Amino acid sequence: MSNCKMGTKVLCLLVGVAVGAGLALLLAPRSGREVRRYLARRAEDGRDYLAAVSKEFRRQAEDVVERGKSLAARLA
Numbered sequence: 408m409s410n411c412k413m414g415t416k417v418l419c420l421l422v423g424v425a426v427g428a429g430l431a432l433l434l435a436p437r438s439g440r441e442v443r444r445y446l447a448r449r450a451e452d453g454r455d456y457l458a459a460v461s462k463e464f465r466r467q468a469e470d471v472v473e474r475g476k477s478l479a480a481r482l483a
Contacts, residue, residue, distance in 0.1 A: 432445065432446065
C-alpha cells in the first residue's frame with residue numbers, strides 16, 4: 408500500500424462512497440419514480456460541484472504556472 412499515491416487512495420474512497428450510496432438508494436423503501444428524481448437531482452448537484460471544483464483547480468494551476476514563469480524569468 409505504500410506505493411499507492413494519495414490521489415489513487417482518494418479516488419478509491421470516492422468510488423466506494425458512490426457505490427455504497429447507490430446501493431443504499433436501491434434498497435431504500437421509495438418508489439422507482441422518487442428514486443429516479445432524487446438521483447437526477449443529486450447528479451445535477453454533483454455536476455455543479457465538479458464544475459466549480461474544476462474551475463478552482465484550473466485557477467490554482469494557472470497561478471502556479473505563472474509563478475513558475477516569473478521565477479524562471481528571474482533566474483534566467
